[in-house]
Amino acid sequence: MTVFPEFNAWLKAHINDFDAFTLDIDGVLLLGGKPVRGAPEMIEFLRRRHKPFGLLTNDGDRSGPEKIELLRQSGFTFFEEELTSCSDGLVEASRHYGLQDALVFIAGSIGNPSYAAKAGLRETRDLKRLPECRAAIIADGCYDWQTICNELLNHCLRHETFHLLVPNPDELYPGPDGRIVIAAGAVARFLRQILHHRGSTLEPLFLGKPHAPIFEHQHASLERRTGFRIDPARVLMVGDSPASDIRGARAFGYRSALLLTGITQRHHLPPAPDAIPDWVFERY
Numbered sequence: 001m002t003v004f005p006e007f008n009a010w011l012k013a014h015i016n017d018f019d020a021f022t023l024d025i026d027g028v029l030l031l032g033g034k035p036v037r038g039a040p041e042m043i044e045f046l047r048r049r050h051k052p053f054g055l056l057t058n059d060g061d062r063s064g065p066e067k068i069e070l071l072r073q074s075g076f077t078f079f080e081e082e083l084t085s086c087s088d089g090l091v092e093a094s095r096h097y098g099l100q101d102a103l104v105f106i107a108g109s110i111g112n113p114s115y116a117a118k119a120g121l122r123e124t125r126d127l128k129r130l131p132e133c134r135a136a137i138i139a140d141g142c143y144d145w146q147t148i149c150n151e152l153l154n155h156c157l158r159h160e161t162f163h164l165l166v167p168n169p170d171e172l173y174p175g176p177d178g179r180i181v182i183a184a185g186a187v188a189r190f191l192r193q194i195l196h197h198r199g200s201t202l203e204p205l206f207l208g209k210p211h212a213p214i215f216e217h218q219h220a221s222l223e224r225r226t227g228f229r230i231d232p233a234r235v236l237m238v239g240d241s242p243a244s245d246i247r248g249a250r251a252f253g254y255r256s257a258l259l260l261t262g263i264t265q266r267h268h269l270p271p272a273p274d275a276i277p278d279w280v281f282e283r284y
Contacts, residue, residue, distance in 0.1 A: 002280065003269070003280045005283070006038075007283070007284050008042055012045065018051070019231065020051065020053060020234070020235045021054075021236050023054070023237075024056060024209075026173055026262065027240035027261060028239060028261060030070075031261065031262060036284065037283070039284060042284060055078060055082055056215075058085075058173070058208040059168070061087075061108060062085075063085075068080050068083060084214060086214055087139075088217055089208065090115050090118070090165065094119040099121060099163070102133075103121075103132050104137055105129070105133045107148050108137075108141040109141035127148070130152075135162065136163070139167060140183055149191060156191070164192075166188040167208055169208050170244055173263065210248030210249075219235070236255045237257070238256075239256070240258065240259050240262030242268075256277040256279075257277060257280075258277035260282050261284070
């Protein structure tokens with residue numbers, strides 16, 4: 001697999017091949033809360049060329065305003081309408097399962113203002129109220145995994161119609177100082193494995209990349225903001241994760257560029273057949 005040295009130089013030569021861009025955030029724009037070297041120049045170039053773009057993130061524990069403020073503190077200027085979070089999918093999930101005004105248990109952080117409230121859900125973090133809940137949202141952030149997972153496991157075994165909603169399907173994400181952080185997707189798959197071992201057929205509902213709903217939401221936003229139809233084949237997804245960014249982009253019909261600036265390094269290549277990007281770049 002060919003790895004090109006610099007994405008920004010390549011982009012300048014191929015900018016007219018694309019009508020719009022979709023950008024991952026963590027590992028592509030930010031790493032450990034700091035801008036990835038070369039990322040601000042890329043954003044400035046896209047704005048100067050009047051190329052529409054959207055930010056697509058599996059960070060579901062920060063609300064839109066919180067994520068935009070975090071980016072601002074790191075030196076980026078973005079607008080909330082340019083951002084699509086995996087937790088935006090709670091609106092569609094709530095409608096699909098008829099959960100409007102239902103009580104849901106929250107494990108982790110779901111943003112402030114809350115994405116759950118935005119979806120018309122009532123929230124609790126009190127495990128004593130779990131029997132009243134119709135669903136649980138497994139989010140990222142710090143919480144007592146052992147206690148909550150044990151309670152959710154036993155509750156799901158007794159209630160097959162219970163729903164596990166997982167905004168972030170990722171198993172890990174890049175943290176500060178090159179460290180890896182366990183993500184909500186890994187917790188949900190751990191629960192699913194034990195549930196299936198005990199004979200349950202319950203499946204978590206994953207909302208973010210690589211699953212289609214977040215790409216559909218993002219593409220509709222691009223077309224709404226530009227006022228014209230955009231051919232997915234003329235959109236470039238730029239990400240650092242073959243499993244979420246590249247696999248999701250390929251399935252949706254986007255072209256894809258993998259940057260080795262986040263969780264993926266050269267020794268991880270090549271990725272799975274359905275997650276092979278069109279281009280790979282060492283850096284910006």
